[in-house]
Amino acid sequence: MALKRSFVFDFDSTLTKVEALDVLAEITLIGNPKKEAIINEIIAITNQGIDGEISFTESLEKRIRLLNAKKTDLPLLIKELRQKVSRSIETNKAFFKDFSDDIYIISAGFKEFIVPIVAEYNIPSERVYANTFQFDENDVIIGFDTENPLSKHNGKIECLQNLNLTGEIQVIGDGYSDAVTKKAGVADTFFAYTENVQRAKTIENADHITPNLDEFLYLNNLPRNISYPKNRIKILLLENVHSDAFTKLTADGFTVETVSKSLSEEELIIKLKDVHVLGIRSKTQVTKKVIEAADKLMVVAAFCIGTKQINLDACQENGVVVFNAPYSNTRSVVELAIGEIIMLMRSVFQRSTEIHNGKWNKTAQGSREVRGKKLGIVGYGNIGKQLSVLAESLGMDVYYYDVEDTLALGNAKRITTLKELLNISDVITLHVDDNAANKNYIGAEEIAQMKDGVHLVNLSRGFVVNIDALVDGLKSGKIAGAAVDVYPEEPAKNGEFYTPLKGLPNVILTPHVGGSTEEAQKDIADFVPSKIMAYMNSGNTVDAVNFPNIRLPRQTNAHRFLHIHKNVSGVMAKINKVLAKYELNITGQYLSTDAKVGYVITDVNKIYDDEVITKLRKIEGTIKFRILY
Template sequence: MSLPLLVVIALDPEHLARLEAGGFELHVAVNNPKLIETVGPEVRAVLTNGSTGLSAEQIAGLPKLEVICALGAGYENIDLAAAAARGVVVTNGPGVNNASVADHAMMLMMAIARGVVQADAAVRRGEWAQSRQMRPSISGKKLGILGLGSIGEQIAQRAGLGFGMEIGYHSRKPREAASGLYFPSPVALAQWSDFLVVATPGGAATAGLVDAAVLDALGVEGFLVNIARGSVVNTDALIDAVEHGRIAGAALDVVEGEPTVPSSLLKQRNVIFTPHIAGRSPEAVLATVQLALDNLQAHFDGRPVLTPIKQP
């Protein structure tokens, strides 16, 4: 007998088919939020991610819910307290898309430094000569990594070994055997850096961590790259900094309030965007879905889940 699984995030048909073949009856509510009310009384598992999450109200509407699986490492918008109060198991997918996110961070860093997006647009407008401006390289520059977790470490490896960049970082405390120099605050790290990559988790603890003081410390020749969560960067401070040239530019895979992007940020020529796709390589997504399936099957087979989230 198939187990009712509520899917509240977009997935490709082949990944949905994999879940279905794994023994689950899928109820996809991405473009049909009223479906939750219809199937809610029977749902025993939910598949979501950190950005979409699952609220206390939604959890309350799923009386048979046993397990919530977050695709990817993030789980900041899942109400862990509400899940714990009901005895609902919560899992995530740490590590499965680290390589893809680190690759994307390097791509964004090079693209914003070299003006690739702007140059491409200019050539398409017939402005070949006008677009041949000198742009800074990244080789040998100072890279600050805000949040030296496993993704941050992979970015450091690529930047250091591949491009000879000096590495600095800030985390809650120094990490043993970490790559690079430790800085005691985001401001101190930004002041040292030519490029500042945001690689922290999301959530209340890091909300607005990159504020006006950090951006001012990064300076007029500094570039910001965010592949973490939009909430980590104060959007108003970023708009003000790029609008008035207090930083050289920004490359953003995530934006606070996404998918809506403030029009005043969109019009900045020294800001480039990708739509939260750093972890969306075919290899990474397949591994993430498979880990979620493994967690679901473990739970319903009466075994411990593979990657549980510690709940309050």
């Protein structure tokens, strides 16, 4: 027979995100010119009482005097508190209903607002132990029942003693008054609840730190909304990924660590030992060796467009999903391209260098408008298309070449061969992908096919242009000017760098910053985390670079199994055979495959035997298996 357990919850800052009397102050002090100062004083008094710096009786007395509240304010307070229930409490509402006989609320708050809130969680008023207000003849709150032990210092200890509960007693709260119940011997285990507030004295005296109710339920092996608490899912973000990504992922409950630089292969292997999600930009190399050593890794997220730095095949073979940000910095790259086209054609860089060196050279020679000039775009993808529209608005005649049969935007004209495009263009911009076949795509032969005095812009990939051929073209005057943002070899960190293009006139060199604007990085920090969360929270792989794309809505009252396997015949049949053997009813199922892997999401609506999981993991061809919720 299982040991009886009683779960004793605090209310303020545990079941709710806030301290109720602080919220009541916001209501009662509307229009008061000293509102902000009074609220700050109430908050300070609240914290002093919670941390045991003053007696709770004193804390309550001081706050009630400052509140000047009435009975008619309480319905408004209750309405506000209903909107401020802690997120993981709300998502695990079923726990409170299923185990309501074992749940107690012991709070230094007040029954008048606690009872209506917890009633929605199937907790009756007789299992709520809290203070009660006293009102005068005008229904103004003037005090509280001073005979109630919860109005006094260490009142929770006395309250628990009076309850005389049997079996294991677990206390869950955010304050020192909750922690002392364990020290006093009236509780067997104390869980410091830190979802809403972290108090040093509380954490110091905790048996367990629980950043959410999922963690508490996981530690107790109790039914919960998700199988594995998000705080146990570790995310590592490298290379100064925008801080919004950290904010968004931590707000969703994940544990996130940031490192400002890229890591070497060996450093990465050590760092990824307990990491589930890796976020990088362009410098970190995620090799096959790294992937095979990272047993817990589920996702690699590139906070940039390119994924050449990631071994996609190794990720796929090991069940690691890869996401990137293919659109988020498009505008930034396009704006730089437009700016560089204008600067090159106006010889701005040369004139600027001259005047920096003290030379005044006011001349129109080699300075031309872009209006009416022919722009040749090589690669008509997202960036090429948007560049096409903006360049046309400047009055340029736009031509493009792409290996795919893509639809022209505006008045742009598709050219069927690269040679023809090179022949007619005054300015050529390169926007091709990182396919290895594009190495030296522009070399001596292609440069020879260009117009004399052409301008070349490369914001795509460093290996696309043969640098020696480009240098020769610039020195001979065949190419009048060039702007280069990417290089065949780029350093892993900021510092010294050399390129043969250094020092050449009318050559604009930038350190791979085409997409590096605050706006682009912010957009990427919004887009990529949303993909990470969709996969970790729901199993959705839409927009994955290396995986079959699946999207299924989240189910309620169901369990979701995620099964990644080699793309061999019969796996789905074997999965369903296991589920049928254990009489699990499938409420939703979807399989998608590509050349190498298959990915199955299965929802079942019955409590399952752990042996089912063992059997599913052992199906031949299984790469990774995960229970989502």
